[in-house]
Amino acid sequence: MPTRRRPQDAGPVAPAAAVPALDAETAAENEPPPGDMHRHLKRLADASLNKRGLPEEDLEELRQLAAAAAARGTALRFLVAEYLGSVCRIWTDLSDSQQVLAPEDLREVGSALIKAIGDATVALTQGYETAHRAAVRGEEAMRREFVDDLLDGRTDLGRLAERAERFGLRLVGPHSVAVARADSPVGAGDDTTRYVEEALTSRFSTGNVLITTKDSLLVCVSPGAVQDVPDFFATAVRHAVDEQCRIAVSRPRPGPSGIVRSYQEARSALDLATQLGLSPPLIHASDLLVFQVLGRDRAAITDLVATALGGLEDARGGPKALLETLTAYFATGCLNTATARRLGLSVRTITYRLTRIRQLTGHDPADPDQRYILQTAVLGARLLDWPSRPLQPAD
The missing domain is CATH 1.10.10.2840 (PucR C-terminal helix-turn-helix domain)
Structure with a gap:
């Protein structure tokens, strides 16, 4: 189990959840579609005057409206603020209407309106969060596919370099790969993985480090020019787990194909160190070359x-x-x-x-x-x- 405070975020933030700047121009651009909102507000007024709740089809439309807003990059707070502001205008219109309501009717109308507002707000939040989670899962799936292609070398190298830029990784120049194995398997969403990733990205720029997992191993890809990344990675891993672990570091190699070879070398060094029962927690593949020569x-x-x-x-x-x-x-x-x-x-x-x-x-x-x-x-x-x-x- 991790021994240090873990970051609170559950995973990477998807592009759909980007928060726009808080200004009049941005707010105007992020307003929900006026036709959909206008139709819903009319139904909300009717439901309130009739002292009943919103039907499920209206709530589903709100969920879809929120999902569309999330896909456009609208922040949830803008969406809810716009909705509540529109509701206030509806309430004002109801209050100023020529229809005279008895006090008990007014209370019932107000109660129905508040309940309908609550149900609608929940529906907006559900639709937004569902779309956001779908975007995060899609982003994670793309990242997982990229990592597998990067470490297995299963795709065109030029295309791989283009995809790497999406995740902030530059494949120019030589890279080394460090792999860590603990007694317990490590997964992509584990607290240990998030802690190590946060520690490395706060110390180095995101373009200089890629933290991922593969086959229950924690993997760190870094430029060979930034020589202190593997040592910092090893320290972060040891701080993140309270169990025995062993880390192996490859020699730097150029280009995307070099990353594949470096990853394979680091894994082989890790397996060989385990086989030989070597005591140092950080193993450099270059120190095991003689064993690799003998083993051939x-x-x-x-x-x-x-x-x-x-x-x-x-x-x-x-x-x-x-x-x-x-x-x-x-x-x-x-x-x-x-x-x-x-x-x-x-x-x-x-x-x-x-x-x-x-x-x-x-x-x-x-x-x-x-x-x-x-x-x-x-x-x-x-x-x-x-x-x-x-x-x-x-x-």
């Missing part, structure tokens, strides 16, 4: 692990302890003292283990020429999840 020839890396490290299976208790020692040894720059400190062991124990590794594998970790073979094999073992999983020899 699984048969070769399996053969290397079996040849270079297979002898560790003869160690007392199995190869796990010695393999962990090699991993820490290479990670600390081949320093016995630092390796002992990292593993919580004595230097003497580390020296003994390195000697056993040399005896069992035939390769000396301290020898620069032989060290590379062992280090590559250790990386391959992590990629193959050995020794937790037995090695599968190539056919």
